[in-house]
Structure formats: C-alpha cells, structure tokens
Amino acid sequence: MAQLSYREAVAAAMAQEMRKDPNIVFLGEDVAAAGGVFKATVGLLDEFGPTRVRDMPISEQAILGATMGAAMTGLRPIAEIMFSDFLAVCWDLVANEIAKMRYMTNGQVNLPLVIRAGNGGGARFGAQHSQSVENWAMAIPGIKVVAPSNAADVKGLLAASIQDPDPVLFFEQKSMYGLKCDVPEGDYVLPLGQANISREGSDVTIVALAAMVPKALKAAEILQDKHGLSCEVIDLRTLVPLDTKSIIESVTKTGRLVTVEENPRLCGWGAEIASIAAEELFWNLDAPIMRITTPHIPLASVDKLEDLMIPSVDRIVDVVSEMD
Amino acid sequence: MAKSTEKAGSSGKYPLDKSQQLELYRIMAECRALQQRAHDLFMQNLVKGTTHLGLGQEAIASAFGLAMRKDDYTFCTYRGHNHTYVRGITMTSVLGEIMGRDCGLLRGKGGSMHLTSVENGAMGSYAIIGAHMPIAAGAAWSAQYRGTEQAAVCFFGDGTTNIGAFHEAINHAAIWKLPVVYVCENNQYMEYTAIRDVTAVENPAADRASAYGLESILVDGNDAELMYETAMTALDKARSGGGPSLIEASTYRHFGHSRADPGKYRPDEEVAEWIARDPLPAYRSKLLSVGIDESELAAIDANTESMIDQATEEATNSPPPPDEIAFTDVWADGGAAWRN
Ligand SMILES: Cc1ncc(C[n+]2csc(CCOP(=O)(O)OP(=O)(O)O)c2C)c(N)n1
Numbered sequence: 001m002a003q004l005s006y007r008e009a010v011a012a013a014m015a016q017e018m019r020k021d022p023n024i025v026f027l028g029e030d031v032a033a034a035g036g037v038f039k040a041t042v043g044l045l046d047e048f049g050p051t052r053v054r055d056m057p058i059s060e061q062a063i064l065g066a067t068m069g070a071a072m073t074g075l076r077p078i079a080e081i082m083f084s085d086f087l088a089v090c091w092d093l094v095a096n097e098i099a100k101m102r103y104m105t106n107g108q109v110n111l112p113l114v115i116r117a118g119n120g121g122g123a124r125f126g127a128q129h130s131q132s133v134e135n136w137a138m139a140i141p142g143i144k145v146v147a148p149s150n151a152a153d154v155k156g157l158l159a160a161s162i163q164d165p166d167p168v169l170f171f172e173q174k175s176m177y178g179l180k181c182d183v184p185e186g187d188y189v190l191p192l193g194q195a196n197i198s199r200e201g202s203d204v205t206i207v208a209l210a211a212m213v214p215k216a217l218k219a220a221e222i223l224q225d226k227h228g229l230s231c232e233v234i235d236l237r238t239l240v241p242l243d244t245k246s247i248i249e250s251v252t253k254t255g256r257l258v259t260v261e262e263n264p265r266l267c268g269w270g271a272e273i274a275s276i277a278a279e280e281l282f283w284n285l286d287a288p289i290m291r292i293t294t295p296h297i298p299l300a301s302v303d304k305l306e307d308l309m310i311p312s313v314d315r316i317v318d319v320v321s322e323m324d
Numbered sequence: 325m326a327k328s329t330e331k332a333g334s335s336g337k338y339p340l341d342k343s344q345q346l347e348l349y350r351i352m353a354e355c356r357a358l359q360q361r362a363h364d365l366f367m368q369n370l371v372k373g374t375t376h377l378g379l380g381q382e383a384i385a386s387a388f389g390l391a392m393r394k395d396d397y398t399f400c401t402y403r404g405h406n407h408t409y410v411r412g413i414t415m416t417s418v419l420g421e422i423m424g425r426d427c428g429l430l431r432g433k434g435g436s437m438h439l440t441s442v443e444n445g446a447m448g449s450y451a452i453i454g455a456h457m458p459i460a461a462g463a464a465w466s467a468q469y470r471g472t473e474q475a476a477v478c479f480f481g482d483g484t485t486n487i488g489a490f491h492e493a494i495n496h497a498a499i500w501k502l503p504v505v506y507v508c509e510n511n512q513y514m515e516y517t518a519i520r521d522v523t524a525v526e527n528p529a530a531d532r533a534s535a536y537g538l539e540s541i542l543v544d545g546n547d548a549e550l551m552y553e554t555a556m557t558a559l560d561k562a563r564s565g566g567g568p569s570l571i572e573a574s575t576y577r578h579f580g581h582s583r584a585d586p587g588k589y590r591p592d593e594e595v596a597e598w599i600a601r602d603p604l605p606a607y608r609s610k611l612l613s614v615g616i617d618e619s620e621l622a623a624i625d626a627n628t629e630s631m632i633d634q635a636t637e638e639a640t641n642s643p644p645p646p647d648e649i650a651f652t653d654v655w656a657d658g659g660a661a662w663r664n
Pocket residue numbers: 029058060082086089403451452453454480481482483484485511513514515581
C-alpha cells in the first residue's frame with residue numbers, strides 16, 4: 001500500500017490503464033502541459049507523450065464531440081471537463097448524443113469513453129463552480145455515473161470506468177483532491193455498481209456519496225458515542241448502476257434509512273433511493289425515510305453560508321438522533 | 325497561418341482634454357490599487373475562495389469606464405473587478421465581497437467572480453466562459469428595441485474566442501446590427517495554456533472578425549488613450565445604428581490566472597517584457613510628457629491610497645453576513661420556497 005492523494009490516484013488510474021491499452025487517449029483544457037487545474041493529471045504528458053495526452057482550447061463541445069467520435073471508431077478516450085458545472089455548455093453531447101447512440105442504432109455503436117469532471121462544493125467558488133450535478137447525469141438513461149469518496153476508490157473505480165464498454169461520467173470531488181489514504185499498488189480495479197459498506201451497524205442505514213461519506217462516518221461515530229446508535233454507512237460509489245441489493249439488505253436489517261446528498265433537494269439521488277425503499281421495504285421500515293440535502297437553492301460563495309447549506313456532520317447527527 | 329492584422333494607431337478623432345486625462349489616470353490608479361490590495365489581502369489569507377485579478381489590464385476597463393454613458397450596460401467575466409468598479413461602485417463593496425463580509429456588493433452570496441451592480445449598468449460577471457456574449461447581445465437588442473441609444477459592452481478573454489458562444493453571439497449581433505461592443509482582452513493565456521497553442525489564427529478575435537463581416541480591430545490594450553479612442557469609436561457606431569464592433573486589445577495579467585496559480589508556465593523574459601509595458605506608469609509618464617504637473621498626479625495617487633486604506637478598514641470591520649440571507653432571493657418574492 002502507498003499513501004496517495006485523491007488527485008494522485010486519478011493520474012495513477014489513468015496511467016495504469018494507458019500502459020495496457022495504446023488506444024486510450026486523453027484530452028481536456030490545461031490537462032497536458034499544466035497537468036490539470038486541479039493537478040490531477042500531472043505526469044501523464046511526460047509518460048505518454050503529446051499524441052495521447054492533448055491540450056484543448058476552451059471548447060467543451062469540441063472536447064466531447066471529439067471524444068464521442070473517437071470512441072465510435074476504435075479509441076477509448078478520456079475527456080476532462082474541468083468543473084462539472086461546465087457540462088451544461090456541452091450537455092447536448094452527453095444527453096442527446098453519447099447517452100442515446102447505442103440504443104438508437106440498435107446496438108451498432110460502441111462508446112467506451114469516460115468524462116471526468118471536478119464536482120461539488122466546499123471550495124468557496126460560488127454558484128457556478130460548486131454544484132453537485134450527479135443528479136443531472138443520473139436522470140439520463142444511457143450513461144453510468146460514478147463518484148468516489150476516497151483515493152483508493154478513485155484508483156479502482158476510474159480504472160473500471162476506463163475499461164467499461166459504456167460511457168461513464170466520473171465525478172471527482174473538488175474538496176477532496178488533497179486528501180490521502182492507503183491505495184493498493186499495482187493493478188487495481190473495483191467493480192462498477194457495487195457499494196461499499198464503510199461502517200457496519202444495526203440501528204440506522206446512512207447512504208452517502210463522495211464528500212458526504214466522511215461526514216456520515218464522522219456522524220456515525222458521534223451517534224454511537226453520544227446517542228448509543230449503531231449506524232451502518234453505505235458509500236454508494238456509483239449511482240448508475242445502483243447497488244440496490246446492498247441498500248435493501250442493510251435497511252432490512254436496520255429498519256431506518258437516511259440519505260446524505262450534496263445536490264440540491266429536488267430530484268436528488270436520495271429521492272430515488274427513498275422511493276425504492278418505499279416500494280420494496282415498506283413493511284421493514286420502523287421510521288420515516290429521511291433525506292439530508294443541500295436546500296433547493298444555488299450555493300453562496302461566502303464560507304459561512306456555504307457551510308450552512310451543504311450537509312454537515314452536525315446536521316446528520318441531529319436528524320438521525322431524532323428518528324424514532 | 326493568417327496574415328497578421330496590423331495594430332491600429334490613433335485617428336486623432338477623440339482627443340482627451342486635460343480634465344479627461346486626469347480622470348482616466350484616476351480611474352486606472354484606483355483600479356490598480358484595488359487589484360493590488362485584493363492580492364495583498366489574499367496573501368494574508370483574508371480572501372476565501374478564488375480571485376482573478378486584472379492587474380496589468382486596467383487601461384481597457386478604465387478607458388471604457390470613461391467612454392461609456394451612465395446608462396450603458398457592462399457584461400464582464402470572473403476577472404471583472406475593474407470593469408464593475410469603473411461603473412461607480414465603492415472599493416469597500418468589492419473588498420467586502422471577496423472577503424465574504426456583509427458590506428460586500430452581493431453580501432457574500434456571489435463572491436469574487438460575480439460582481440454585479442444593476443443600478444450602475446454593471447449587468448453581471450459571468451464565470452462560465454462565453455455565456456455572457458449572447459446575453460450582451462440580448463441587452464443590446466433590448467436597447468435597440470426600446471430605442472434608447474444605449475450600448476452594451478461585453479469584455480472577455482482570448483481563450484473565450486474558442487467557445488461556440490463567441491461565434492454565435494457575434495454572428496447574431498452582426499445580422500441584427502445590435503448596439504454591442506465586444507472587447508477581447510488578449511492577455512495571451514487561457515488559464516495555464518498559451519492562446520497561440522490552441523488557436524488557429526494569430527490574433528484570436530481580430531482575425532475572426534471578417535468571418536462575421538466586421539472590421540478587424542487590433543489595438544494596444546495597455547495604451548490608455550488609444551483604448552479610449554477605440555471605445556468612443558465603437559460606442560458611437562453602436563449608438564448611431566452602425567451595429568456591433570469586435571475589438572481585440574493586447575495586454576497581460578501580471579499575476580497568475582487566479583489565486584491558486586503562481587503563473588510558472590510563462591517565460592521570465594516574457595513577464596519582464598510585459599511588466600515593462602505596464603499601462604499605469606506608462607500613462608503617468610505620458611501625462612508628465614504632455615505638461616501635466618507631477619503634483620496633480622501625486623494628489624490623485626495620495627487620494628487613491630487613502631481610499632483603498634479606508635475601504636480595507638471598512639471591509640475588515642464588517643461582520644460576515646447573517647445566516648438568513650442564505651434563504652433569500654431565489655424568487656422574485658424574496659424567498660426560496662418550493663413547496664407549501
Ligand atoms: C465553459 C467553461 N470552460 C472552462 C472554464 C474554466 N476557465 C475559467 S477561466 C478560463 C480561461 C479563460 O481564458 P480567457 O478567455 O483568455 O480569459 P482570462 O482568464 O485570460 O481573462 C477557463 C478555461 C470555464 N469557466 N467555463
């Protein structure tokens with residue numbers, strides 16, 4: 001095991017896969033010579049050279065268009081959209097083209113591609129650079145959606161996304177780029193669509209994603225110590241495909257379900273999980289399902305207000321401790 | 325590679341009188357003080373989030389600030405402190421905003437990248453590249469429709485010429501003859517990538533003007549009076565029904581792209597060359613050379629310094645905004661409710 005930061009794990013996964021397959025290419029803004037504005041792709045240009053690691057102009061439609069065209073014709077491109085908010089300027093490529101091509105063509109077109117994007121708040125970047133847009137992506141049939149919560153998962157899940165035959169939107173949590181943890185050395189691939197039970201417990205199931213996972217874990221500790229509540233924390237890792245089996249097993253055991261989501265409230269992924277639980281686990285539930293989300297408002301820039309909006313450890317403790 | 329467009333010289337059509345020259349110098353000096361102080365404050369860790377400085381690029385915003393009519397519209401980018409300031413807001417409101425204080429222009433809700441003052445015609449600072457270019461066309465359309473002879477001025481960077489919105493907006497403005505002035509501040513870099521490495525033409529805006537039937541205008545953006553003349557020409561054209569202009573002004577940012585960037589990808593000689601072409605000392609020397617007394621400039625400098633010190637004190641003493649404002653102004657009724 002080596003200690004790697006979340007950002008180093010991005011480069012490690014890409015390098016691992018690029019070494020194996022010369023058809024993997026990478027493009028984005030400031031990604032090659034500069035190694036990315038979040039420094040997540042440092043070293044790739046040196047190792048793989050300028051024909052495989054390419055800087056693009058500020059042309060997101062060109063980036064995703066080229067990614068799709070290359071993927072249709074034998075390459076396995078990885079694109080970087082610097083901030084996930086900017087997906088809005090090239091959403092046609094994601095929502096209408098990439099996600100639908102295999103289906104519309106009755107399976108003729110393969111799109112083995114990955115779109116990586118920095119996602120989420122906490123960096124005081126304001127309303128146009130802080131959004132958690134995993135729910136935008138989740139709303140479109142035909143794309144897989146991945147959002148890791150730590151460096152080891154970044155390596156394993158990004159490698160899996162690159163190997164996957166379908167298009168994957170891979171959300172990297174901006175506020176976590178500097179966080180380190182033990183990351184397996186050598187070839188490391190995790191399956192897509194398998195949640196991780198980050199902490200076992202018997203009283204309440206807390207389902208979280210990305211930056212909300214460490215907060216849920218911290219809250220679970222406090223809930224155990226101060227309230228004698230045993231919380232099971234599920235790190236979803238991928239929203240599509242969704243590991244409903246792990247959620248159902250856990251809630252069957254605990255009888256209580258809480259989701260912790262960074263996205264604004266309406267149509268957040270937790271609503272989907274709550275509806276699955278309501279449909280499939282109604283008779284197992286001992287309390288109403290609770291959702292903890294960012295309120296349905298744009299994010300403020302100033303630290304104080306941003307912290308008030310994004311779910312906090314305290315908010316999770318309060319909500320869970322008040323469940324019957 | 326397209327043939328290099330010639331840089332424009334002065335037409336002598338819009339000479340500045342002495343009081344205008346001093347005014348232009350004052351605006352530039354104030355912008356500079358504001359940018360330098362913003363930089364110093366974030367070095368002291370008093371600015372959270374990010375800040376994109378226009379230090380080195382002040383001549384462009386200042387010249388437009390002087391040339392624009394009070395009711396004209398400004399659209400600018402996240403690098404928009406100068407452009408917004410010159411429309412008439414206070415230094416305190418800028419420093420307060422980037423420091424996340426209640427006295428901030430947007431009470432901390434927008435932050436450094438979104439300075440806006442509608443009452444002063446500063447119609448927003450936009451942080452998604454290219455977004456404001458079609459929006460500026462819309463404001464110009466509205467002025468045209470209402471027959472007000474207002475103009476919209478839209479500032480953007482060299483890197484922005486490579487996004488589709490640039491092309492869509494300028495074509496639209498051209499076919500509808502909209503009263504809008506598009507000003508490309510070519511500071512030679514997008515974020516960390518040189519514009520020449522990612523652009524098919526040498527002059528990213530000027531060389532594309534002909535594609536939309538517009539005159540190719542390339543000027544030294546560090547020459548304050550030339551910028552003023554260029555601004556006046558384009559604004560007069562817009563007001564008199566002559567349609568849009570696309571101006572490319574060459575300049576340089578003295579610091580990195582944003583707070584996080586030390587700017588190491590730029591060769592030392594290049595940085596030194598551009599710092600030697602700093603628009604503010606250049607304009608000061610020019611004014612001295614045309615006979616303006618040093619004491620008049622010194623008085624402006626002294627006043628600027630006391631303004632920025634006072635603003636710093638006011639912003640520092642201002643509390644953070646109250647929690648309640650997080651839940652205001654999503655809707656026109658002032659609230660944020662989405663259910664009953
Ligand atoms: C659609 C979109 N893509 C990428 C970015 C990230 N980004 C912010 S500023 C910038 C560079 C802009 O360069 P330029 O237009 O030259 O303006 P400058 O920063 O030099 O003033 C980039 C790529 C963004 N904000 N929006």
